[in-house]
Amino acid sequence: MASEPEVAVTANAVLSVRDLRTHFLTRDGAVRAVDGVSFDVKRGETLCIVGESGCGKSVSALSIMRLIPENVGRSMAGSVRLEGTELTTLSERQMRAIRGNRISMIFQEPMTSLNPVLTVGAQIAESLRIHQRLPQRAAWERAVEMLAMVRIADPARRAADYPHQLSGGMRQRVMIAIALACNPQVLIADEPTTALDVTIQAQILNLMLELKQRLSTAIVLITHDLGVVAETAQRAIVMYAGRKVEEAPVAELFRNPLHPYTRGLINSIPRRTAAGRRTNIRGRLQEISGIVPSLREEIVGCAFAPRCSFAVERCSRERPALDPHAPEHLAACWEVARVAAAVR
Amino acid sequence: MSAPLLRVTGLKKHFPVHRGLPSRVVGQVYAVDGVSFDIARGETLCLVGESGCGKSTVAKTVMRLLAPTAGTVALDGVDISRMGEAQLRAHRRQMQIVFQDPYSSLNPYLSAGAIVSEPLTNFELASGQELEQRVASLFERVGLRVDAVKKYPHEFSGGQRQRLGIARALAVKPSLIVADEPVSALDVSVQAQVLNLLIDLQEEFGLAYLFVSHDLAVVEHIGHRVAVMYLGRIVELAGNADLFGAALHPYSEALLAAAPVPDPELRRERMVLQGDVPSPMAPPPGCHFHTRCPYARERCRTETPPLQEVKPAHWVACHLRPVGGPFGQLTR
Numbered sequence: 001m002a003s004e005p006e007v008a009v010t011a012n013a014v015l016s017v018r019d020l021r022t023h024f025l026t027r028d029g030a031v032r033a034v035d036g037v038s039f040d041v042k043r044g045e046t047l048c049i050v051g052e053s054g055c056g057k058s059v060s061a062l063s064i065m066r067l068i069p070e071n072v073g074r075s076m077a078g079s080v081r082l083e084g085t086e087l088t089t090l091s092e093r094q095m096r097a098i099r100g101n102r103i104s105m106i107f108q109e110p111m112t113s114l115n116p117v118l119t120v121g122a123q124i125a126e127s128l129r130i131h132q133r134l135p136q137r138a139a140w141e142r143a144v145e146m147l148a149m150v151r152i153a154d155p156a157r158r159a160a161d162y163p164h165q166l167s168g169g170m171r172q173r174v175m176i177a178i179a180l181a182c183n184p185q186v187l188i189a190d191e192p193t194t195a196l197d198v199t200i201q202a203q204i205l206n207l208m209l210e211l212k213q214r215l216s217t218a219i220v221l222i223t224h225d226l227g228v229v230a231e232t233a234q235r236a237i238v239m240y241a242g243r244k245v246e247e248a249p250v251a252e253l254f255r256n257p258l259h260p261y262t263r264g265l266i267n268s269i270p271r272r273t274a275a276g277r278r279t280n281i282r283g284r285l286q287e288i289s290g291i292v293p294s295l296r297e298e299i300v301g302c303a304f305a306p307r308c309s310f311a312v313e314r315c316s317r318e319r320p321a322l323d324p325h326a327p328e329h330l331a332a333c334w335e336v337a338r339v340a341a342a343v344r
Numbered sequence: 345m346s347a348p349l350l351r352v353t354g355l356k357k358h359f360p361v362h363r364g365l366p367s368r369v370v371g372q373v374y375a376v377d378g379v380s381f382d383i384a385r386g387e388t389l390c391l392v393g394e395s396g397c398g399k400s401t402v403a404k405t406v407m408r409l410l411a412p413t414a415g416t417v418a419l420d421g422v423d424i425s426r427m428g429e430a431q432l433r434a435h436r437r438q439m440q441i442v443f444q445d446p447y448s449s450l451n452p453y454l455s456a457g458a459i460v461s462e463p464l465t466n467f468e469l470a471s472g473q474e475l476e477q478r479v480a481s482l483f484e485r486v487g488l489r490v491d492a493v494k495k496y497p498h499e500f501s502g503g504q505r506q507r508l509g510i511a512r513a514l515a516v517k518p519s520l521i522v523a524d525e526p527v528s529a530l531d532v533s534v535q536a537q538v539l540n541l542l543i544d545l546q547e548e549f550g551l552a553y554l555f556v557s558h559d560l561a562v563v564e565h566i567g568h569r570v571a572v573m574y575l576g577r578i579v580e581l582a583g584n585a586d587l588f589g590a591a592l593h594p595y596s597e598a599l600l601a602a603a604p605v606p607d608p609e610l611r612r613e614r615m616v617l618q619g620d621v622p623s624p625m626a627p628p629p630g631c632h633f634h635t636r637c638p639y640a641r642e643r644c645r646t647e648t649p650p651l652q653e654v655k656p657a658h659w660v661a662c663h664l665r666p667v668g669g670p671f672g673q674l675t676r
């Protein structure tokens with residue numbers, strides 16, 4: 001097991017995740033979906049988790065929420081503490097009292113978590129009745145208030161709508177209303193705007209950030225979009241092949257990425273600038289050659305080694321430690337000094 | 345003057361909406377509602393806009409995978425929009441399509457080699473050893489290993505499948521490739537590989553692209569000119585530098601403002617549009633955009649603004665952008 005420090009912040013953390021491991025036991029062996037991930041979430045901050053598909057973002061979130069059913073054949077380890085409460089050892093009943101109350105989650109596709117045969121008002125009210133023991137009438141009124149808070153026009157009438165009567169953007173607003181109804185300390189949002197058009201994405205992101213401010217909820221925002229990271233987060237974690245490879249305050253991460261994978265990601269996006277001037281007109285984009293490794297085999301050494309232009313012999317033998325290189329800036333790379341010195 | 349490679353004029357595609365039993369037509373989806381543009385040889389024209397605005401329908405109608413409701417599609421000066429299949433065959437070779445999801449567009453029961461050979465055999469362009477050589481060189485050209493000819497689509501990664509789709513499209517040496525969201529399903533590092541490949545191929549073979557995307561950064565990178573669509577119509581058509589440097593249509597402005605910029609130092613207050621895109625079954629009268637436009641005036645609710653060339657090669661459909669007008673900030 002890797003030694004401390006593996007996280008950038010410890011003071012004032014609402015959520016502390018330590019050495020989280022979730023492996024799926026399949027017919028052809030274990031899939032190491034999350035392979036030793038640690039991080040802290042500060043009170044009221046927005047922390048982004050970024051990485052390409054399959055790197056373990058959703059499985060991390062679902063593991064924290066204890067939403068991965070046992071019958072899928074998985075093994076889990078590690079610790080998740082929410083304001084001092086260890087979640088991994090709670091009974092399912094105790095966990096139900098916390099989920100949707102002190103920590104909530106929203107998903108890319110709201111339809112998968114909304115009940116199609118209940119009105120949206122009833123779904124918000126239900127959460128309030130269970131967690132806050134509000135009587136029926138008060139819960140309904142509060143549900144309508146929540147719909148107004150997420151800026152659904154004509155909330156009293158909309159509360160009586162079924163999910164399929166709403167647009168994708170409105171459904172995501174409803175999900176946010178349900179998730180925030182009990183004023184949780186942490187909201188985990190897994191690609192909440194990926195299925196939405198950009199103009200609707202902008203509405204939803206603005207709404208989330210504004211409500212976060214108002215309710216001082218910390219947000220863990222999972223995304224594959226570095227643009228979303230740059231525009232929303234205070235800090236970000238970069239994941240690769242089930243591991244955290246870099247963690248830094250956002251401005252620092254973009255100015256001074258220290259892990260070769262993070263650099264590759266940042267350099268491979270076609271860049272727009274706010275002024276509308278592109279840096280690289282029809283020039284070649286930087287590619288990351290090759291593909292992500294299979295999670296079915298145990299990865300020895302650095303998971304990025306087969307694709308890394310900085311790799312040295314040691315990289316395929318020893319897993320690099322996640323060491324601090326600047327304030328709050330961790331990177332798991334043996335060759336950080338060379339990477340930092342290289343031109344981007 | 346010679347005709348452009350592709351000229352689309354007044355293209356409309358309406359889909360009837362059926363309800364009830366026995367089913368009757370209760371309305372129309374105005375998916376594409378009067379779209380015109382040209383593409384020159386070797387040029388990339390990008391179509392951008394939010395989902396449902398009609399981009400794929402334009403792509404499919406241009407390819408004649410759908411028959412147009414009205415309007416013409418001329419390839420090298422020849423109108424193909426109403427041609428019968430037999431006649432169309434000769435023109436089909438000139439245009440090929442690459443889809444977003446290579447998985448659903450590749451026959452899962454054919455080997456990769458067979459997928460790329462098929463169009464060559466179909467058009468009787470090669471056979472025997474020559475066929476094998478052509479396929480091998482196509483594989484090499486798109487960055488696939490030649491021994492991958494024996495593999496099946498499911499054995500490839502997403503990026504490799506897209507390369508395979510591109511090899512198939514290239515096989516018949518087309519002059520136009522219609523690419524419908526070809527990199528939207530790919531992760532950014534792989535997306536970069538495919539975009540680089542498309543740009544290289546364009547330079548090497550003088551290909552023209554009709555490139556459909558909802559991602560403005562991708563469009564800015566790959567396009568020469570851009571058409572912005574909203575509810576079945578083009579609202580702005582301009583060269584890349586003009587569109588990304590000085591968009592003139594309020595919807596283009598909003599799209600540009602909404603797209604997140606991967607640079608935290610450029611965090612900004614941005615124009616956020618209110619509301620959702622209206623249904624293409626009942627598009628708002630007048631300017632389709634008036635229900636969300638922060639600058640809308642009375643006249644916008646009733647009068648449809650025509651797409652006009654307000655500056656050389658810069659077309660805009662907005663009442664507030666008259667021909668030759670001053671192009672300052674609009675007031676709300």
Ligand SMILES: Nc1ncnc2c1ncn2[C@@H]1O[C@H](COP(=O)(O)OP(=O)(O)O)[C@@H](O)[C@H]1O
Nearest residue numbers: 024031033052053054055056057058059060072
């Ligand atoms: N139930 C499961 N059984 C086996 N493998 C799984 C299961 N769920 C997810 N995985 C694998 O775990 C890895 C991480 O998945 P995920 O967390 O969904 O990635 P991300 O959200 O970053 O795209 C992937 O390789 C995925 O295929």
Ligand SMILES: Nc1ncnc2c1ncn2[C@@H]1O[C@H](COP(=O)(O)OP(=O)(O)O)[C@@H](O)[C@H]1O
Nearest residue numbers: 359373375394395396397398399400401402624
């Ligand atoms: N075969 C069809 N039948 C009925 N409606 C369709 C059909 N194909 C597309 N549409 C509708 O036409 C509109 C435009 O769709 P599309 O061209 O796919 O948009 P885009 O590619 O811009 O997302 C949408 O409202 C869509 O639902």
Ligand code: SF4
Nearest residue numbers: 302305308315333334
């Ligand atoms: S540890 Fe080695 S292989 Fe891994 S990112 Fe650093 S240099 Fe590359």
Ligand code: SF4
Nearest residue numbers: 631634637644662663
């Ligand atoms: S015509 Fe009117 S509603 Fe349409 S874009 Fe221009 S100002 Fe807005």
Ligand SMILES: [Mg+2]
Nearest residue numbers: 057058059191
């Ligand atoms: Mg995911």
Ligand SMILES: [Mg+2]
Nearest residue numbers: 399400401525
């Ligand atoms: Mg489409």
